[in-house]
Amino acid sequence: RVFLEGNPYLLGITMIVSLLHSVFDFLAFKNDIQFWNKNKSMEGLSAKTVVVSFICQLIIFLYLLDNDTSWMILLSSGVGLIIEFWKIGKAMHIEIDRTGRIPMLRFRDRESYAGNKTKEYDDIAMKYLTYVLFLLAAGFAAYSLMYERHKSWYSWILSSLTSCVYMF
Secondary structure, three states: OHHHHOOHHHHHHHHHHHHHHHHHHHHHHHHHHHHHHHOOOOOOOOHHHHHHHHHHHHHHHHHHHHOOOOHHHHHHHHHHHHHHHHHHHHHEEEEEEOOOOOOEEEEEEOHHHHOOHHHHHHHHHHHHHHHHHHHHHHHHHHHHHHHOOOOOHHHHHHHHHHHHHHHO
């Protein structure tokens, strides 16, 4: 039906843009993996930003799942999510803490990160950025709850968090 009733030029442009988007995603993933594989020191890099990036990517992936997005977009976002989690392992030490009833993941800074000025500046920046982000997130969530329609509470939370990720 798309081929018979749709504009063939628009369909062709859509296919070319989708193909280019996939190629650029692949190249970005490849370069990201190469950089983190070669990186031995966290000097000048923010470990907290790597964790925040993973959380943002997770929120976007869950939002896309909730809104029945195409498999091509979900695959790209899922691969990006896996790479972001892998990057946490390169930026920090991840341990499983089995002291409690429920095993928990514990993150420790790498020595190359903990011993330099980057961590100090990172802590200061994240402290103030967190205050602003939480205020904006709470304000937008309240606005969204009052003025927009949502399928469920889960959809409202994901929609609010995704909007905050894009705003952030």
